[in-house]
Amino acid sequence: MSSKLKELEEKLDPRVKRTRNLILTSFQSLLTEKGFESVSVQDVTNKAEINRVTFYAHFSDKYELLDYTVQKAFMSEVEKRNLNMCSYSPDNLRNLILIVCEFLVTLHSRCAQPHEQFESLVEGTFKKHLFELLSRWLKESKLPTELPATVATWAIYGLATHYSHLKKRPALETFVDEAFPLVAVNLEQFA
Amino acid sequence: MSSKLKELEEKLDPRVKRTRNLILTSFQSLLTEKGFESVSVQDVTNKAEINRVTFYAHFSDKYELLDYTVQKAFMSEVEKRNLNMCSYSPDNLRNLILIVCEFLVTLHSRCAQPHEQFESLVEGTFKKHLFELLSRWLKESKLPTELPATVATWAIYGLATHYSHLKKRPALETFVDEAFPLVAVNLEQFA
DNA sequence: TAACATAAACAACGTATGTAGTGTAGTTTA
DNA sequence: TAAACTACACTACATACGTTGTTTATGTTA
Numbered sequence: 001m002s003s004k005l006k007e008l009e010e011k012l013d014p015r016v017k018r019t020r021n022l023i024l025t026s027f028q029s030l031l032t033e034k035g036f037e038s039v040s041v042q043d044v045t046n047k048a049e050i051n052r053v054t055f056y057a058h059f060s061d062k063y064e065l066l067d068y069t070v071q072k073a074f075m076s077e078v079e080k081r082n083l084n085m086c087s088y089s090p091d092n093l094r095n096l097i098l099i100v101c102e103f104l105v106t107l108h109s110r111c112a113q114p115h116e117q118f119e120s121l122v123e124g125t126f127k128k129h130l131f132e133l134l135s136r137w138l139k140e141s142k143l144p145t146e147l148p149a150t151v152a153t154w155a156i157y158g159l160a161t162h163y164s165h166l167k168k169r170p171a172l173e174t175f176v177d178e179a180f181p182l183v184a185v186n187l188e189q190f191a
Numbered sequence: 192m193s194s195k196l197k198e199l200e201e202k203l204d205p206r207v208k209r210t211r212n213l214i215l216t217s218f219q220s221l222l223t224e225k226g227f228e229s230v231s232v233q234d235v236t237n238k239a240e241i242n243r244v245t246f247y248a249h250f251s252d253k254y255e256l257l258d259y260t261v262q263k264a265f266m267s268e269v270e271k272r273n274l275n276m277c278s279y280s281p282d283n284l285r286n287l288i289l290i291v292c293e294f295l296v297t298l299h300s301r302c303a304q305p306h307e308q309f310e311s312l313v314e315g316t317f318k319k320h321l322f323e324l325l326s327r328w329l330k331e332s333k334l335p336t337e338l339p340a341t342v343a344t345w346a347i348y349g350l351a352t353h354y355s356h357l358k359k360r361p362a363l364e365t366f367v368d369e370a371f372p373l374v375a376v377n378l379e380q381f382a
Numbered sequence: 383t384a385a386c387a388t389a390a391a392c393a394a395c396g397t398a399t400g401t402a403g404t405g406t407a408g409t410t411t412a
Numbered sequence: 413t414a415a416a417c418t419a420c421a422c423t424a425c426a427t428a429c430g431t432t433g434t435t436t437a438t439g440t441t442a
Contacts, residue, residue, distance in 0.1 A: 051422070151373045155345055158344065204389070207389070210390075232430090
């Protein structure tokens with residue numbers, strides 16, 4: 001899945017790779033500086049030292065750029081922890097919850113004044129991939145998996161959002177201990 | 192809560208009420224015609240026959256307008272079914288799930304090509320109110336309610352989104368029968 | 383009804399967006 | 413290495429956004 005994506009990316013024209021990376025890194029550093037809402041396409045292309053029009057050859061707008069960024073970040077996390085090709089187990093679930101929490105905490109620290117609109121956008125992208133992953137985990141089951149996978153996806157993302165918004169965050173492990181059973185109830189039949 | 196809001200609105204300058212209504216109805220009909228993404232502030236004010244600048248005296252942008260619209264719609268649904276001031280019971284939960292599903296189905300029928308960004312925005316607003324409602328339901332409990340309320344909020348909204356996106360939707364009652372236990376597991380301790 | 387307060391209209395401005403056309407320079411393939 | 417391809421730069425344009433200042437009209441209060 002994501003390895004296919006990598007292959008595709010590696011075969012690209014070096015100019016394209018270069019430009020895309022310039023856009024990505026400029027975008028990320030601007031995100032930390034000023035926050036998503038106040039970053040313009042102009043800003044990105046200025047920092048990347050490319051022409052503004054070139055930007056539109058790669059992304060249709062800054063929302064698609066955000067999408068792409070989030071997707072890349074999530075996939076690299078998942079691969080790092082080898083969660084991509086496994087099936088449901090309590091341990092895997094714990095790790096997954098953990099990843100999502102970490103991801104959102106990091107996101108908040110790396111993005112100045114993350115406002116609602118921004119978070120909504122990230123959420124949409126992120127959940128899509130989370131759902132795919134969970135569906136893969138439950139795939140071998142003979143039971144219907146759509147609804148449990150849906151509930152789990154949303155519950156995990158919801159809990160992680162909650163955690164990342166707390167003023168005084170407890171230790172991540174502590175939180176995951178509390179959160180885990182709330183998600184696991186509906187998945188245990190697949191263990 | 193929402194009654195307070197109504198009181199406030201009724202004391203408004205008639206000119207304000209008039210203008211706001213013009214904006215709201217124009218917006219809604221444009222939503223059905225062209226879909227959220229392709230509606231501009233200009234469009235709204237043209238149809239409402241007010242000056243574009245006047246719009247900004249009422250809403251800071253079209254996103255805030257959407258926010259306001261969703262909020263009003265949700266609250267009126269909740270009040271219609273008297274779900275506002277009660278506490279957790281299986282029956283209330285069923286009705287709540289039902290409302291949310293209906294809301295999203297209606298939304299899709301009333302909005303041309305609802306795209307991701309649009310749905311994300313609706314979701315943000317909607318979940319905020321859903322969470323408040325559920326928290327109110329669980330309030331009297333001595334148990335901690337934050338995490339269960341969070342999970343329930345997200346699970347309900349997730350399931351409703353899933354339902355509203357199905358090509359061939361089963362009868363609403365049937366779906367709610369399936370969905371209900373997945374949400375209720377974590378709330379039964381409050382019954 | 384007179385005095386006051388303020389909502390809305392109108393004109394004008396600077397900025398960001400997204401698109402189109404043309405030329406140039408870097409990349410791939412034969 | 414020559415030919416074909418295409419990513420990028422640059423110019424230009426039409427459109428939408430959000431704000432400011434001024435005037436007019438409508439509503440409120442004394």
